[in-house]
Amino acid sequence: QKEVEQDPGPLSVPEGAIVSLNCTYSNSAFQYFMWYRQYSRKGPELLMYTYSSGNKEDGRFTAQVDKSSKYISLFIRDSQPSDSATYLCAPPTGTASKLTFGTGTRLQVTL
Amino acid sequence: GAVVSQHPSRVICKSGTSVKIECRSLDFQATTMFWYRQFPKQSLMLMATSNEGSKATYEQGVEKDKFLINHASLTLSTLTVTSAHPEDSSFYICSASRLAGGADEQFFGPGTRLTVL
DSSP: OOSEEOOOOOEEEETTOOEEEEEEEOOTTOOEEEEEEEOTTSOOEEEEEEETTOOEEETTEEEEEETTTTEEEEEESSOOGGGOEEEEEEOEETTTTEEOOOOOEEEEEEO | OOOEEEEOSEEEEOTTOOEEEEEEESSSOOSEEEEEEEOTTSOOEEEEEEOTTSOOEEOTTOOTTTEEEEEEETTEEEEEEOSOOGGGOEEEEEEEEEEETTEEEEEEOOOEEEEEO
16 A cells, blocks of 8 residues: 555646545654645645644645544635646655655646 | 755756756755656656765665765755666656754755756
8 A cells, every 4th residue: 555645636627616635644653744736847836734633724725634534635715727736745754754745636727 | 935946957968978967955954855756647756865964865776876966065966867868868856855843844946857868
């Protein structure tokens, strides 16, 4: 079993929709989770991170962690075409804080 | 803040030549820098972890003699692909981490697209 799993998509939604992006993990030692956004042919951009015990909101983005089911979600409200990208969840592991990336979910927001 | 740059953004070279890629953290000192490669429609694969002044730690299956990493300062790391071959063609991305609020935040560079002819 992979340590982090994401549905690769693509997920297509109309502009203005609420988007739910999900990630499951297997290692209960993960203490916090990063969400990155990657546009095509660009490096990933850190969106936000949340600790394993709580939720976090930042503008249109909300990250949630359900530790009991090892399930992480990123919600995007009022989605925009500019949100079209691949979203990666990545928990850091070990003393060097190496990131374990899921495959990412490709999101397409249509007009 | 937290900007990471990479140079060059794109490079095309002949088979057998060596290519150097620079990664710089522009507005912070990075505790650790990382090097990744990414093939089309795949996720990032960590190649190595590097700390200033010490030897890089390579992931399993990554040839350290082929992918030379030098971490000269807290703001600069370089990756040299030696004797490049077409199968080394890929998107190489670096990241730099800093400790903030108890979490290690990793910031990525824009990537370098390497094409080996």
